[in-house]
Amino acid sequence: MSYEKVLQAKNVVIGTKQTVKALNQGTVREVVVAKDADYKVIAKVVNTAEEALVPVLYVDSMKKLGKACGIDVGAATIAIIN
Helix, strand or coil: CHHHHHHHCCCEEECHHHHHHHHHHCCEEEEEEECCCCHHHHHHHHHHHHHCCCCEEEECCHHHHHHHCCCCCCCCEEEEEC
């Protein structure tokens, strides 16, 4: 499951703004998106990742994604950095 990838990743960027910024810099290996996040929030991340030809993985829960990143709140998107 993708949560395991997040737990094993050494360098991650948490949040939509930071993910888009990292995508524009070309340092992202994979993007992880929570399915329960509002589409308006994640649309720019998904579109930017597709344009940059970066794989987008989907997980079920913002809360679980945030927990996998070690934060106490939900995360709509994260980027695994090279």
